[in-house]
Amino acid sequence: TIVATPSELKAAADAPRTRQEVLGSVNDILGEMFGIGLARLSKATRQRLETLAVSCHGVDLPRLERWLAALAEAAGHSLRRDARASTMKLLEQGARVAALAAALANPTARLVGRHRTRYEQVGNLSLVGLGAERWRSQSGYAGLTVYFWDETLGNWSSWTDARPAGTPGFDPLRRYHGYGPWSGCSTPAGASRSRLQLSGAWRNPGGRLSGRPSTRAAVLGDSDPRQVPGAIADWSQLAERARRLFGGGLGERNEQDELVALRPALWLPAQYDEVRQELVRIVLDEKQRSLPLVLRFTPETASAVRMLEQHDATNTHGSLGRLRLAGGRLWVEPISLFTDGGMIHLTLDDAAAGTAAPAIAGAVHEGGGEEETLEEEEGDEISAELFLSEPFVGATPLGVLLMGIESELEAIAESGTAVRRDLQSLEQAVARLKALGLSICAAAIGQLVEKLRAAPQAMGEVRRAEAAAALLRTAYLVRLAMQEESLAIATAGYAASERTGECGGSSADAT
Numbered sequence: 001t002i003v004a005t006p007s008e009l010k011a012a013a014d015a016p017r018t019r020q021e022v023l024g025s026v027n028d029i030l031g032e033m034f035g036i037g038l039a040r041l042s043k044a045t046r047q048r049l050e051t052l053a054v055s056c057h058g059v060d061l062p063r064l065e066r067w068l069a070a071l072a073e074a075a076g077h078s079l080r081r082d083a084r085a086s087t088m089k090l091l092e093q094g095a096r097v098a099a100l101a102a103a104l105a106n107p108t109a110r111l112v113g114r115h116r117t118r119y120e121q122v123g124n125l126s127l128v129g130l131g132a133e134r135w136r137s138q139s140g141y142a143g144l145t146v147y148f149w150d151e152t153l154g155n156w157s158s159w160t161d162a163r164p165a166g167t168p169g170f171d172p173l174r175r176y177h178g179y180g181p182w183s184g185c186s187t188p189a190g191a192s193r194s195r196l197q198l199s200g201a202w203r204n205p206g207g208r209l210s211g212r213p214s215t216r217a218a219v220l221g222d223s224d225p226r227q228v229p230g231a232i233a234d235w236s237q238l239a240e241r242a243r244r245l246f247g248g249g250l251g252e253r254n255e256q257d258e259l260v261a262l263r264p265a266l267w268l269p270a271q272y273d274e275v276r277q278e279l280v281r282i283v284l285d286e287k288q289r290s291l292p293l294v295l296r297f298t299p300e301t302a303s304a305v306r307m308l309e310q311h312d313a314t315n316t317h318g319s320l321g322r323l324r325l326a327g328g329r330l331w332v333e334p335i336s337l338f339t340d341g342g343m344i345h346l347t348l349d350d351a352a353a354g355t356a357a358p359a360i361a362g363a364v365h366e367g368g369g370e371e372e373t374l375e376e377e378e379g380d381e382i383s384a385e386l387f388l389s390e391p392f393v394g395a396t397p398l399g400v401l402l403m404g405i406e407s408e409l410e411a412i413a414e415s416g417t418a419v420r421r422d423l424q425s426l427e428q429a430v431a432r433l434k435a436l437g438l439s440i441c442a443a444a445i446g447q448l449v450e451k452l453r454a455a456p457q458a459m460g461e462v463r464r465a466e467a468a469a470a471l472l473r474t475a476y477l478v479r480l481a482m483q484e485e486s487l488a489i490a491t492a493g494y495a496a497s498e499r500t501g502e503c504g505g506s507s508a509d510a511t
Helices: 019-035 043-056 060-079 087-103 172-176 237-246 300-308 361-367 367-384 396-414 424-436 440-451 459-490
Strands: 122-138 141-150 155-164 192-202 217-220 260-261 266-273 278-282 290-296 314-325 329-339 342-344
Touching: 019 043, 019 087, 019 459, 043 060, 060 087, 087 396, 087 459, 122 172, 122 329, 122 342, 141 172, 155 342, 217 424, 237 314, 278 300, 278 424, 290 300, 290 314, 314 459, 329 459, 342 361, 396 424, 396 459
Parallel strands: 290 329
Antiparallel strands: 122 141, 122 192, 141 155, 192 217, 260 314, 266 278, 278 290, 314 329, 329 342
């Protein structure tokens, strides 16, 4: 079996630098970046961030390595005046890097992370195919994923075949009707609707199954989604799931929480939002609480949008999807529908095959090693895309206050901590946050104000760096509070939200 809590990686004994030295360098470059201001970013700064990411690899700090690489990429966007450039994103990413570096003073396996997802042999597995989809990621990958309920381990598993978009000979739709994923399965399309017994299975801690040739599958019959435990019929169960997924802090999202099997009591007619370019179909639970199923229009989902819009839900008893939080609302992105007549995989079952050459699955399957490498790389690409979640705090009094504070912090990050500025709005925010019970946020802003009161001419490099550290800590805590407010807004209709009064997250996460 797979160990649920992996052991902590230790720094290599022969590394040229120690972890403490690398963490000190991280703090130094963040102090320089935000001390002199993001408006004065240089190519040298981006190169130093990239070098530090390599150094993190050498001392076995893979999570910090990925976050530094993401910060370096964001700095590159800013230097190139790229459309993706954002001072706020740089501030948020810098704040998260600073928080992680501080927390790594007392490292744990969760904080250190893993270099690359590892597949472990888990023997025999009983799987129930419940969904499949084709997709294209923002990072430039295209792929096919098949989802299974794992009766042996009692959680979700998936198999993915992915390549960089445009790879000659690879088309996810053709792959869906090609060979595999394992010997004994005719096609992924068949596996996605079947009960399987796997022997010699390999699985990583996130639930991804390897497609290596040594694994054998026996098809036991058709899947019956109604026999799978854990389907959600009461939308209030989604509130805690959303908190684990989107609650912020230094925790990482768990794909097991992201996948949800729903059992709606009633399906309402679909509506297409021309502004957002998305199809919305409301489903109700037994207590008549509403939950939107949302499909955003893309080339990959064009047929799925049409299918969901026209679908007669009279004989539909469930759906598989992914839980999402955006725009102040909690919603589910549907993958498959469960009907009395069988499953419907929305992005696949009504899609026309592309003009690409025949899929290369057979050759990859015979070789084995190439497919496993691509699976691992795609897993890391997806994890990188889940790095940030944009909170939406709406027009609540607390939300308006937090957005105003964050705007002030963005202005400080843009110009640097040594620039003279009016601190009255931040001082007033301290009093308001104390009155609301957000004492940790209030204390952080108060410390930042004290650091910024020094005259610019009296601010040497050390004082600028200290003010920059206070800025990053404040930005991190304010963003935590905004995420908590966003969650409270999104889950208000499902369950009563408990407000901690301390920006959310544990004391360790608020480092």
